[in-house]
Amino acid sequence: ANPVVAIAGATGAVGQEFMQVLHDLDFPASEVRALASARSAGKKIEFAGCGQVPAGELTVQEMTSESFKDVDIALFSCGAGISKEMREAVVASGAVMIDNSSAFRMDADVPLVVPEVNPGDVSWHSGVIANPNCSTIQMVVALKPLYDIAPIKRVVVSTYQAASGGGAPAMEELYGQTKDFLNGDELKVEVFQHRIAFNCIPHIDVFLEDDSTKEEWKMVVETKKIMGDENIAVAATCVRVPVLRCHAESVNVEFTGEVSVEAARKAFEAFEGITLMDDCSSNIYPMPGLLAGTNDTYIGRLRKDSTVEHGLAMWIVADQIRKGAALNAVQIAQLLLP
Ligand code: 11C
Incomplete structure:
Protein backbone atom coordinates (compact mmCIF):
# COMPACT_ATOMS: atom_id res chain seq x y z
CA ALA A 1 0.00 0.00 0.00
CA ASN A 133 21.52 21.61 9.01
CA CYS A 134 20.68 23.73 5.96
CA SER A 135 24.09 25.37 5.61
CA THR A 136 25.76 21.94 5.67
CA ILE A 137 23.40 20.44 3.08
CA GLN A 138 24.16 22.89 0.30
CA MET A 139 27.89 22.77 0.99
CA VAL A 140 28.18 18.96 0.87
CA VAL A 141 26.14 18.80 -2.34
CA ALA A 142 28.79 21.06 -3.90
CA LEU A 143 31.72 19.22 -2.30
CA LYS A 144 30.70 15.69 -3.30
CA PRO A 145 31.44 15.80 -7.06
CA LEU A 146 34.79 17.45 -6.31
CA TYR A 147 35.65 14.92 -3.61
CA ASP A 148 35.04 12.19 -6.18
CA ILE A 149 37.90 13.69 -8.23
CA ALA A 150 40.30 14.14 -5.29
CA PRO A 151 39.76 13.81 -1.52
CA ILE A 152 39.35 17.09 0.34
CA LYS A 153 41.84 18.25 2.96
CA ARG A 154 40.33 21.50 4.19
CA VAL A 155 37.32 23.74 3.60
CA VAL A 156 37.07 27.37 4.66
CA VAL A 157 33.48 28.61 4.50
CA SER A 158 31.72 31.86 5.34
CA THR A 159 27.94 31.78 5.20
CA TYR A 160 25.43 34.50 4.35
CA GLN A 161 22.30 33.01 5.90
CA ALA A 162 18.78 34.20 5.22
CA ALA A 163 16.18 35.04 7.87
CA SER A 164 14.22 31.94 6.77
CA GLY A 165 16.66 29.84 8.82
CA GLY A 166 14.88 31.17 11.88
CA GLY A 167 11.44 30.18 10.52
CA ALA A 168 8.37 32.26 9.77
CA PRO A 169 8.72 34.60 12.82
CA ALA A 170 12.27 35.48 11.75
CA MET A 171 11.14 36.34 8.22
CA GLU A 172 8.40 38.52 9.75
CA GLU A 173 11.02 40.25 11.89
CA LEU A 174 13.10 41.15 8.83
CA TYR A 175 10.00 42.51 7.04
CA GLY A 176 8.76 44.39 10.08
CA GLN A 177 12.11 45.94 10.99
CA THR A 178 12.76 46.99 7.40
CA LYS A 179 9.41 48.81 7.26
CA ASP A 180 9.94 50.36 10.69
CA PHE A 181 13.48 51.43 9.80
CA LEU A 182 12.31 53.17 6.61
CA ASN A 183 9.45 54.83 8.48
CA GLY A 184 11.83 56.04 11.20
CA ASP A 185 9.94 53.96 13.80
CA GLU A 186 11.46 52.09 16.70
CA LEU A 187 12.62 48.55 15.76
CA LYS A 188 11.49 45.50 17.72
CA VAL A 189 14.22 42.86 18.20
CA GLU A 190 12.65 39.56 19.23
CA VAL A 191 13.97 36.65 17.15
CA PHE A 192 17.59 37.58 16.41
CA GLN A 193 20.13 38.85 18.93
CA HIS A 194 20.35 42.24 17.20
CA ARG A 195 18.60 44.24 14.53
CA ILE A 196 18.69 42.27 11.25
CA ALA A 197 17.32 44.98 8.92
CA PHE A 198 20.24 46.73 7.17
CA ASN A 199 22.69 44.70 9.23
CA CYS A 200 24.73 41.45 9.34
CA ILE A 201 24.98 39.37 12.52
CA PRO A 202 27.98 37.01 12.88
CA HIS A 203 26.13 34.87 15.40
CA ILE A 204 23.81 31.93 14.60
CA ASP A 205 22.74 29.53 17.36
CA VAL A 206 24.58 29.62 20.70
CA PHE A 207 28.27 30.27 21.44
CA LEU A 208 30.39 27.28 22.46
CA GLU A 209 33.38 27.07 24.80
CA ASP A 210 35.91 27.74 22.03
CA ASP A 211 34.01 30.92 20.99
CA SER A 212 32.72 29.35 17.79
CA THR A 213 28.94 29.08 17.40
CA LYS A 214 26.92 25.89 17.35
CA GLU A 215 25.93 26.62 13.74
CA GLU A 216 29.65 26.65 12.83
CA TRP A 217 30.26 23.46 14.81
CA LYS A 218 27.39 21.77 12.93
CA MET A 219 29.09 22.53 9.61
CA VAL A 220 32.32 20.95 10.90
CA VAL A 221 30.93 17.71 12.35
CA GLU A 222 28.03 17.13 9.97
CA THR A 223 30.28 17.49 6.91
CA LYS A 224 32.59 14.73 8.17
CA LYS A 225 29.65 12.42 8.97
CA ILE A 226 27.81 12.89 5.68
CA MET A 227 30.94 12.69 3.52
CA GLY A 228 32.14 9.69 5.57
CA ASP A 229 35.60 11.23 6.01
CA GLU A 230 36.85 12.33 9.42
CA ASN A 231 39.91 13.91 7.80
CA ILE A 232 38.08 16.79 6.14
CA ALA A 233 38.94 19.91 8.16
CA VAL A 234 36.26 22.62 8.08
CA ALA A 235 36.70 26.21 9.29
CA ALA A 236 33.32 27.98 9.29
CA THR A 237 32.06 31.48 10.05
CA CYS A 238 28.26 31.73 9.98
CA VAL A 239 26.58 35.07 9.44
CA ARG A 240 22.93 36.12 9.30
CA VAL A 241 22.20 38.62 6.54
CA PRO A 242 19.03 40.61 5.73
CA VAL A 243 17.83 38.24 3.01
CA LEU A 244 14.43 36.54 3.22
CA ARG A 245 15.14 33.15 1.66
CA CYS A 246 18.22 31.27 0.35
CA HIS A 247 21.50 30.86 2.14
CA ALA A 248 24.71 31.77 0.29
CA GLU A 249 28.22 30.53 1.07
CA SER A 250 31.71 31.54 0.05
CA VAL A 251 33.78 28.35 0.05
CA ASN A 252 37.51 27.69 -0.44
CA VAL A 253 38.44 24.04 -0.83
CA GLU A 254 41.89 22.49 -0.56
CA PHE A 255 42.34 19.07 -2.15
CA THR A 256 44.90 16.29 -1.70
CA GLY A 257 45.48 16.27 -5.48
CA GLU A 258 44.87 18.39 -8.55
CA VAL A 259 41.27 19.41 -9.39
CA SER A 260 41.26 21.85 -12.29
CA VAL A 261 38.53 24.43 -12.78
CA GLU A 262 37.59 22.64 -16.01
CA ALA A 263 37.28 19.25 -14.28
CA ALA A 264 35.20 20.82 -11.48
CA ARG A 265 32.94 22.51 -14.00
CA LYS A 266 32.35 19.22 -15.84
CA ALA A 267 31.69 17.37 -12.58
CA PHE A 268 29.14 19.99 -11.48
CA GLU A 269 27.40 19.90 -14.87
CA ALA A 270 27.02 16.13 -14.64
CA PHE A 271 25.81 16.10 -11.02
CA GLU A 272 22.14 15.66 -10.20
CA GLY A 273 20.90 18.52 -8.00
CA ILE A 274 23.53 21.10 -9.02
CA THR A 275 23.03 23.96 -11.45
CA LEU A 276 26.14 25.80 -12.53
CA MET A 277 25.39 29.50 -12.91
CA ASP A 278 28.79 30.85 -13.75
CA ASP A 279 29.59 33.32 -16.48
CA CYS A 280 31.53 36.34 -15.22
CA SER A 281 31.58 37.89 -18.70
CA SER A 282 27.78 38.37 -18.45
CA ASN A 283 27.62 38.99 -14.68
CA ILE A 284 25.99 35.61 -14.14
CA TYR A 285 26.33 34.00 -10.72
CA PRO A 286 23.74 32.71 -8.26
CA MET A 287 22.10 35.20 -5.89
CA PRO A 288 19.53 34.59 -3.13
CA GLY A 289 17.19 37.21 -4.57
CA LEU A 290 16.84 35.15 -7.76
CA LEU A 291 16.47 31.67 -6.37
CA ALA A 292 13.72 31.50 -3.73
CA GLY A 293 11.52 28.47 -4.29
CA THR A 294 14.09 26.52 -6.33
CA ASN A 295 15.30 22.98 -5.67
CA ASP A 296 18.89 22.85 -6.85
CA THR A 297 22.15 23.91 -5.27
CA TYR A 298 23.50 26.71 -7.45
CA ILE A 299 27.22 27.28 -7.95
CA GLY A 300 29.07 30.23 -9.43
CA ARG A 301 32.30 32.27 -9.17
CA LEU A 302 34.21 29.01 -9.65
CA ARG A 303 37.93 29.76 -9.81
CA LYS A 304 41.34 28.57 -8.78
CA ASP A 305 42.52 29.31 -5.24
CA SER A 306 46.23 29.79 -5.81
CA THR A 307 47.03 30.31 -2.13
CA VAL A 308 47.29 26.51 -1.72
CA GLU A 309 48.80 23.80 -3.92
CA HIS A 310 45.47 22.31 -5.02
CA GLY A 311 42.63 24.74 -4.36
CA LEU A 312 39.33 26.01 -5.72
CA ALA A 313 37.05 28.84 -4.62
CA MET A 314 33.32 29.06 -5.30
CA TRP A 315 30.03 30.65 -4.28
CA ILE A 316 27.04 28.47 -3.44
CA VAL A 317 23.35 29.42 -3.09
CA ALA A 318 20.36 27.23 -2.22
CA ASP A 319 16.88 27.78 -0.86
CA GLN A 320 17.19 27.01 2.83
CA ILE A 321 13.55 26.02 3.27
CA ARG A 322 13.57 23.71 0.25
CA LYS A 323 16.95 21.97 -0.30
CA GLY A 324 18.09 23.04 3.15
C1 11C B 1 19.62 28.93 10.50
N1 11C B 1 20.71 26.84 9.99
O1 11C B 1 19.84 29.32 9.35
C2 11C B 1 19.78 27.49 10.87
C3 11C B 1 18.42 26.84 10.87
O2 11C B 1 20.11 23.04 13.19
O3 11C B 1 18.41 22.75 11.93
C4 11C B 1 18.42 25.37 11.11
C5 11C B 1 18.98 24.97 12.44
C6 11C B 1 19.17 23.49 12.53
O4 11C B 1 19.24 29.67 11.39
Missing part, protein backbone atom coordinates in the same frame (compact mmCIF):
# COMPACT_ATOMS: atom_id res chain seq x y z
CA ASN A 2 1.07 3.58 -0.51
CA PRO A 3 2.62 5.20 2.57
CA VAL A 4 0.80 7.32 5.14
CA VAL A 5 2.78 10.51 5.76
CA ALA A 6 2.54 12.61 8.94
CA ILE A 7 3.82 16.16 9.04
CA ALA A 8 4.84 17.17 12.54
CA GLY A 9 4.98 20.96 12.73
CA ALA A 10 2.59 21.43 9.81
CA THR A 11 1.92 25.10 10.47
CA GLY A 12 5.58 26.21 10.55
CA ALA A 13 7.62 27.52 7.61
CA VAL A 14 9.25 24.13 6.96
CA GLY A 15 5.98 22.25 7.67
CA GLN A 16 4.22 24.29 5.00
CA GLU A 17 7.06 23.63 2.62
CA PHE A 18 6.87 19.87 3.33
CA MET A 19 3.35 19.99 1.90
CA GLN A 20 4.39 22.00 -1.12
CA VAL A 21 7.26 19.60 -1.85
CA LEU A 22 5.06 16.49 -1.39
CA HIS A 23 2.81 18.00 -4.04
CA ASP A 24 5.64 19.14 -6.35
CA LEU A 25 7.29 15.70 -6.31
CA ASP A 26 3.89 13.98 -6.40
CA PHE A 27 4.93 11.82 -3.46
CA PRO A 28 2.86 8.62 -3.65
CA ALA A 29 1.09 9.04 -0.29
CA SER A 30 -2.22 7.39 0.55
CA GLU A 31 -2.82 9.89 3.38
CA VAL A 32 -1.18 13.09 4.60
CA ARG A 33 -1.75 13.91 8.27
CA ALA A 34 -1.07 17.48 9.47
CA LEU A 35 0.07 17.58 13.11
CA ALA A 36 0.96 20.55 15.29
CA SER A 37 0.66 21.85 18.84
CA ALA A 38 -2.73 22.10 20.60
CA ARG A 39 -2.72 25.83 19.77
CA SER A 40 -3.09 25.09 16.03
CA ALA A 41 -5.44 22.10 16.32
CA GLY A 42 -8.56 22.52 14.21
CA LYS A 43 -6.88 25.01 11.86
CA LYS A 44 -7.51 24.31 8.17
CA ILE A 45 -4.57 24.34 5.80
CA GLU A 46 -4.64 24.15 2.02
CA PHE A 47 -2.95 21.16 0.46
CA ALA A 48 -2.44 20.85 -3.29
CA GLY A 49 -2.58 17.03 -3.13
CA CYS A 50 -0.12 14.25 -3.93
CA GLY A 51 -0.31 10.55 -4.75
CA GLN A 52 -3.76 9.30 -3.76
CA VAL A 53 -4.50 12.39 -1.67
CA PRO A 54 -6.68 14.88 -3.55
CA ALA A 55 -6.21 18.65 -3.33
CA GLY A 56 -8.23 20.22 -0.53
CA GLU A 57 -8.07 21.39 3.05
CA LEU A 58 -6.33 19.42 5.78
CA THR A 59 -7.46 19.90 9.36
CA VAL A 60 -4.53 20.24 11.75
CA GLN A 61 -4.62 17.66 14.55
CA GLU A 62 -2.94 18.07 17.92
CA MET A 63 0.20 15.94 17.97
CA THR A 64 0.24 13.36 20.75
CA SER A 65 1.98 10.01 21.12
CA GLU A 66 -1.17 8.46 19.59
CA SER A 67 -0.88 10.45 16.37
CA PHE A 68 1.41 8.01 14.58
CA LYS A 69 -0.84 4.93 14.37
CA ASP A 70 -0.60 3.53 10.81
CA VAL A 71 1.90 6.21 9.82
CA ASP A 72 4.80 5.05 7.62
CA ILE A 73 6.81 8.25 7.32
CA ALA A 74 6.83 11.10 9.85
CA LEU A 75 8.39 14.32 8.62
CA PHE A 76 9.37 16.33 11.70
CA SER A 77 10.14 20.03 11.94
CA CYS A 78 9.07 21.35 15.30
CA GLY A 79 12.30 21.74 17.22
CA ALA A 80 14.72 19.35 18.88
CA GLY A 81 12.80 19.12 22.18
CA ILE A 82 9.59 17.86 20.57
CA SER A 83 11.49 15.44 18.31
CA LYS A 84 13.11 13.93 21.41
CA GLU A 85 9.77 13.71 23.20
CA MET A 86 8.05 12.01 20.26
CA ARG A 87 10.82 9.69 19.03
CA GLU A 88 9.77 6.66 21.02
CA ALA A 89 6.09 6.92 20.04
CA VAL A 90 6.94 7.35 16.36
CA VAL A 91 9.36 4.42 16.25
CA ALA A 92 7.04 2.20 18.34
CA SER A 93 4.27 2.81 15.81
CA GLY A 94 6.53 1.42 13.08
CA ALA A 95 6.98 4.74 11.28
CA VAL A 96 10.33 6.15 10.18
CA MET A 97 10.98 9.60 11.62
CA ILE A 98 12.77 11.94 9.23
CA ASP A 99 13.83 14.69 11.58
CA ASN A 100 14.81 18.19 10.53
CA SER A 101 15.98 19.23 13.99
CA SER A 102 19.47 18.96 15.48
CA ALA A 103 18.26 16.42 18.10
CA PHE A 104 19.82 13.22 16.75
CA ARG A 105 22.12 14.26 13.91
CA MET A 106 25.36 13.15 15.54
CA ASP A 107 23.96 10.02 17.21
CA ALA A 108 25.84 6.90 16.11
CA ASP A 109 22.61 5.00 15.38
CA VAL A 110 21.09 7.78 13.25
CA PRO A 111 22.11 8.27 9.61
CA LEU A 112 22.53 11.89 8.51
CA VAL A 113 21.56 11.95 4.88
CA VAL A 114 21.79 14.16 1.82
CA PRO A 115 20.45 11.99 -1.01
CA GLU A 116 22.92 13.28 -3.63
CA VAL A 117 25.85 12.51 -1.32
CA ASN A 118 25.22 9.46 0.89
CA PRO A 119 21.91 7.83 -0.13
CA GLY A 120 23.18 4.40 0.96
CA ASP A 121 23.21 5.49 4.60
CA VAL A 122 19.41 5.19 4.82
CA SER A 123 19.93 1.41 4.86
CA TRP A 124 21.20 1.29 8.47
CA HIS A 125 18.57 3.44 10.19
CA SER A 126 16.82 2.16 13.28
CA GLY A 127 13.66 4.25 12.99
CA VAL A 128 15.17 7.74 12.72
CA ILE A 129 16.97 9.47 9.86
CA ALA A 130 18.25 12.99 10.43
CA ASN A 131 18.11 15.84 7.96
CA PRO A 132 21.30 17.92 8.25
CA ALA A 325 15.08 21.48 4.88
CA ALA A 326 11.79 20.25 3.37
CA LEU A 327 12.99 19.06 -0.04
CA ASN A 328 15.96 17.16 1.38
CA ALA A 329 13.65 15.44 3.89
CA VAL A 330 11.14 14.41 1.23
CA GLN A 331 13.99 13.19 -0.98
CA ILE A 332 15.08 11.00 1.96
CA ALA A 333 11.50 9.71 2.15
CA GLN A 334 11.67 8.89 -1.56
CA LEU A 335 14.73 6.70 -0.85
CA LEU A 336 12.57 4.67 1.54
CA LEU A 337 9.91 3.87 -1.06
CA PRO A 338 9.89 0.23 -2.17
